[in-house]
Amino acid sequence: MTATPVTTAATAATAGNAEIAVTGLGVVSPAGIGAEACWRRVCLGAPTAAVDPELRGLRPDFSCRVPTFDAVGRLGAALARRTDRFTQFALLAAQEAVTQAGHDPAGWDATRVAVVTGSAFGGVGTLVRQAGLLAEHGAGRVSPLTVPLVMANMSAGQLSAALGVRGPSLAVATACASGATAIGVARDLLRSGACDVALAGGTEAAVDRLTAAAFARLDALAPLPASQGPAAASRPFDAERQGFVLAEGAAVLVLERLADAKARGARVLGRLVGYGAAADAHHPTTPHPAGVGLELALRRALADAGARPAEVDHVNAHATGTPLGDLAEARTLHRLFGAVPVTAAKGTLGHTLGAAGAIEAALTVLTVAEGLIPPTANLAKQDPEIDLDVVHGAPRPARIGLALTDSAGFGGQNAVLAFAPA
Known part of the structure; x- marks a missing residue:
């Protein structure tokens, strides 16, 4: 693959009507790590909800967790320590997407690569843990990393740093529409000529006791179905549906103008039209x-x-x-x-x-x-x-x-x- 092309004045002038290609997908989900694992499980129609030990004593006490997730093993101890789980998911999804897209971060023009991520809650898991330490042990036990771990923009900021890219780096928050909004905003950046490649998606790691209790108080969560296990709780469009099952995960798409993707010989997975x-x-x-x-x-x-x-x-x-x-x-x-x-x-x-x-x-x-x-x-x-x-x-x-x-x-x-x- 060749390095990402740099936008010229001519291409910037026509970027507004450019077709946008999807050249890479990365997914971290309750079905496993990787887009293929997610696709396979969804095609099987095999639910992932299971009893969650961290929600013990709550009703409901089950969720859809990313299985066997080892942040240190996948990201290294230093980066894992400096990032909340929601940022870690985004980093893994982006790694997969960039690899599939055939981009080499050592070879692209880093000033022409944008990052747009979305999240509803940001680093709420860190916030809950640090609030507990403050209440139990006092201010001296609060981690000095709390603020950068919790901030909602850190999935974008850490992703930009990990890949060494210096294009626009944005975080959007439109609740449960955040991931889709991020992809739409990234598309607009490409069409505006502000970048040549955009990494866009959403990430969330809000399966914690506070979030679960708060959603339960809104009567938003599905209860345990009578005579059935947690796997049967999430029932979209079913006559017996009673709410959703709390889950976590991330996905990142690599977007670029179709002409640029074809010029570098990339495999185009689809078009965002x-x-x-x-x-x-x-x-x-x-x-x-x-x-x-x-x-x-x-x-x-x-x-x-x-x-x-x-x-x-x-x-x-x-x-x-x-x-x-x-x-x-x-x-x-x-x-x-x-x-x-x-x-x-x-x-x-x-x-x-x-x-x-x-x-x-x-x-x-x-x-x-x-x-x-x-x-x-x-x-x-x-x-x-x-x-x-x-x-x-x-x-x-x-x-x-x-x-x-x-x-x-x-x-x-x-x-x-x-x-x-x-």
């Missing part, structure tokens, strides 16, 4: 029942892609498994797209919060590339009020020319990405 964002302007935690913001974001993504609703072949839905959220989303999708095939990865992976939009974007790219729609796990009986073609039971082969993935978050945040084949 549209992005739309909008607000509900309705309630801090409850989605608009008519899906006003979601519909606007969907229409904006379609307009950006130059496409009509009838051209959409697949939607990777946000579908957290909450009664109100799934219903509002389903009604909006049906109103725009009718019986388009839909899937929801959270039945397998749980809800990774600020990372969800990025993980689901990676899965959507793979769905388009592989021509295979993964099933929605735990869909035993579809809610009769949800009039959608929800893929379940087994993966469904499909020829997909245009796929959308939508994300939503507290505060009425909505973000939609549109992907097309390479």
